[in-house]
Amino acid sequence: MYEIRFHGRGGQGAVLASKILAKALVEEGKHVKAIPAFGFERRGAPVAAFLRYDDQPIRKVTNIYNPDCIICLDPTLPNSVDIYQGMNPNGVLVMATKKDKKALNLPKGLSKIGLCDAFGIALSIFGRPITNSIMLGSLARTTGMVSLEALNKGMESVAFRDAALDKNVEAVRRGYEETRVY
Amino acid sequence: MPKTIVCDGNEAAAWGVSRAKPDMVAVYPITPQSSLAEYVSQFVADGIIDADLMDVEGEHSVLSVLQGACLAGARTFTATCGQGLAFMFEPYFRTPPLRLPIVMSIVTRDGITPQCVWGGQQDAMTVREVGWIQMYCETVQEVLDTVILAYRVAEHRDVMLPVNVCHDGNYLSYGVEKVELPDQEDVDRFMGEKNTNWHVALDPERPMGVDPLTGGATGNGPALFVRYRKGSCKAMQNALQVICDVHREWGEQFGRHYAPLVEEYRLDGADFALVTIGSMTGAAKDAVDAAREQGVKVGLIKIKTFRPFPLEAMIQALSKVKAVGVVDRSVSFGWNSGPVYQETLSALYHLKERIPAVSFIGGLAGADITETHLQRVIDVTASLLQGHMPAQPIWLNEND
Numbered sequence: 001m002y003e004i005r006f007h008g009r010g011g012q013g014a015v016l017a018s019k020i021l022a023k024a025l026v027e028e029g030k031h032v033k034a035i036p037a038f039g040f041e042r043r044g045a046p047v048a049a050f051l052r053y054d055d056q057p058i059r060k061v062t063n064i065y066n067p068d069c070i071i072c073l074d075p076t077l078p079n080s081v082d083i084y085q086g087m088n089p090n091g092v093l094v095m096a097t098k099k100d101k102k103a104l105n106l107p108k109g110l111s112k113i114g115l116c117d118a119f120g121i122a123l124s125i126f127g128r129p130i131t132n133s134i135m136l137g138s139l140a141r142t143t144g145m146v147s148l149e150a151l152n153k154g155m156e157s158v159a160f161r162d163a164a165l166d167k168n169v170e171a172v173r174r175g176y177e178e179t180r181v182y
Numbered sequence: 183m184p185k186t187i188v189c190d191g192n193e194a195a196a197w198g199v200s201r202a203k204p205d206m207v208a209v210y211p212i213t214p215q216s217s218l219a220e221y222v223s224q225f226v227a228d229g230i231i232d233a234d235l236m237d238v239e240g241e242h243s244v245l246s247v248l249q250g251a252c253l254a255g256a257r258t259f260t261a262t263c264g265q266g267l268a269f270m271f272e273p274y275f276r277t278p279p280l281r282l283p284i285v286m287s288i289v290t291r292d293g294i295t296p297q298c299v300w301g302g303q304q305d306a307m308t309v310r311e312v313g314w315i316q317m318y319c320e321t322v323q324e325v326l327d328t329v330i331l332a333y334r335v336a337e338h339r340d341v342m343l344p345v346n347v348c349h350d351g352n353y354l355s356y357g358v359e360k361v362e363l364p365d366q367e368d369v370d371r372f373m374g375e376k377n378t379n380w381h382v383a384l385d386p387e388r389p390m391g392v393d394p395l396t397g398g399a400t401g402n403g404p405a406l407f408v409r410y411r412k413g414s415c416k417a418m419q420n421a422l423q424v425i426c427d428v429h430r431e432w433g434e435q436f437g438r439h440y441a442p443l444v445e446e447y448r449l450d451g452a453d454f455a456l457v458t459i460g461s462m463t464g465a466a467k468d469a470v471d472a473a474r475e476q477g478v479k480v481g482l483i484k485i486k487t488f489r490p491f492p493l494e495a496m497i498q499a500l501s502k503v504k505a506v507g508v509v510d511r512s513v514s515f516g517w518n519s520g521p522v523y524q525e526t527l528s529a530l531y532h533l534k535e536r537i538p539a540v541s542f543i544g545g546l547a548g549a550d551i552t553e554t555h556l557q558r559v560i561d562v563t564a565s566l567l568q569g570h571m572p573a574q575p576i577w578l579n580e581n582d
Contacts, residue, residue, distance in 0.1 A: 019188075022358045023188040026186065026188045032188070032358070032359060034359075035352070036356050038300050038352045038548040058464075059463075059465070059468055060465035062550050062551070063550045
């Protein structure tokens with residue numbers, strides 16, 4: 001079983017990202033359970049979502065406390081939330097940031113790091129800092145756990161509030177291509 | 183071919199509604215039910231559900247409208263929770279003795295105050311004695327399937343009672359998983375003839391008084407009132423067999439077999455068992471498996487049908503163990519324990535031997551019930567076998 005925790009701010013689409021990834025992983029033949037964290041969600045406030053997948057059916061519907069992978073949709077979030085809490089020490093980090101790896105205060109021992117200037121890409125595609133689909137592309141590039149085709153398929157049945165499907169397909173592609181993997 | 187979709191429990195419920203082909207739905211949104219109301223409304227707008235949608239001003243009107251529709255022969259659906267259910271209570275109380283086979287999802291939510299919008303079974307548990315059938319789901323797939331088969335139970339000639347399909351707010355309402363959506367033709371075959379109001383009808387061609395003043399201490403009042411009450415109680419008991427039959431038929435036709443009343447999980451060779459209800463059960467089964475690997479002889483009893491209470495099935499399951507730990511997601515204020523615990527005690531009275539039981543309360547107001555919590559449930563319940571009896575109830579999230 002592989003466990004992922006999404007961190008974002010209300011309005012950036014962290015919960016929707018977890019739903020799209022769930023659909024994409026099912027396309028890849030996986031079993032999935034995803035739930036949002038339940039708290040005081042509002043626009044701009046820190047939010048989280050959880051997703052676990054496996055080749056076998058999954059029974060438990062619980063929050064994720066020791067994720068193998070963290071996806072952070074907002075570069076300012078690590079200043080206000082301990083996004084690494086409980087993380088598998090050899091886990092994977094996928095983060096929206098234009099900074100260089102050396103300029104970030106990252107935990108030691110991470111097995112893989114993917115960095116992507118998702119804000120920059122989002123502003124050029126959507127004109128707004130909505131980073132969820134971009135960071136799914138970044139996740140695909142960093143981990144290889146899911147294909148772009150499956151992500152695009154996963155987005156087909158999603159009702160996007162802020163932009164059309166084609167823009168999100170473009171966002172996934174650019175997130176994939178413009179991720180620096182360490 | 184059945185279609186595979188990936189959706190949350192609220193969307194799954196709406197798909198179930200679409201396959202059951204209601205004539206009228208009425209909804210009023212309330213967290214965490216809101217997206218279910220939105221999906222149903224969207225499906226009506228898109229023609230996926232071919233029903234009249236009544237967009238009314240509150241839950242009291244929702245159920246009043248559906249009572250009228252059902253009396254006129256319509257198959258009906260709605261969903262609510264928490265304060266919405268509280269506001270609905272007057273027509274809610276009246277629906278079972280009117281013998282109206284309305285199906286309503288309760289997307290369970292904890293009670294206020296303190297103010298909260300998160301999951302918990304306090305709402306559904308609080309109305310457990312009103313006469314609605316209550317089934318609690320464990321997975322998103324089970325939500326979809328149970329919404330459909332609930333109509334077969336509700337509309338059965340020997341039952342004719344409303345059904346609540348309960349799914350946990352947050353954990354199932356927003357929990358996303360892979361779900362199989364059965365074909366409409368297959369569901370049509372399963373559903374058969376609609377049977378909503380053979381017993382009572384608003385029909386200008388054959389006028390009748392619906393629900394005239396009944397009872398009192400004179401004339402045939404007392405006896406007539408007793409007849410009505412006995413009829414409702416009998417119908418509830420009849421529902422036990424019907425629920426079993428309908429689940430079996432569903433399993434045979436669609437390949438998904440659910441324990442209709444009570445599921446026994448790893449009770450063979452078990453010294454003691456957990457009793458669970460709803461979405462906590464998945465993690466509890468994982469915890470049982472982990473304990474079994476350590477040589478701990480624990481099993482699990484999951485209640486699906488809570489009303490009518492499945493007494494015989496519970497006796498059968500409980501008789502296989504020597505102690506039980508009952509996990510509730512709500513509170514019985516009057517008993518300082520959980521309601522499922524109290525019901526389990528009632529069932530235990532029927533056993534030849536007296537066995538110890540302990541009450542755990544967890545998952546209130548959206549709180550998580552993790553494998554760690556459930557491991558504690560297992561450890562404490564195991565200690566009962568050594569004669570230990572802790573102070574009760576045990577609040578699982580007290581120190582989270």
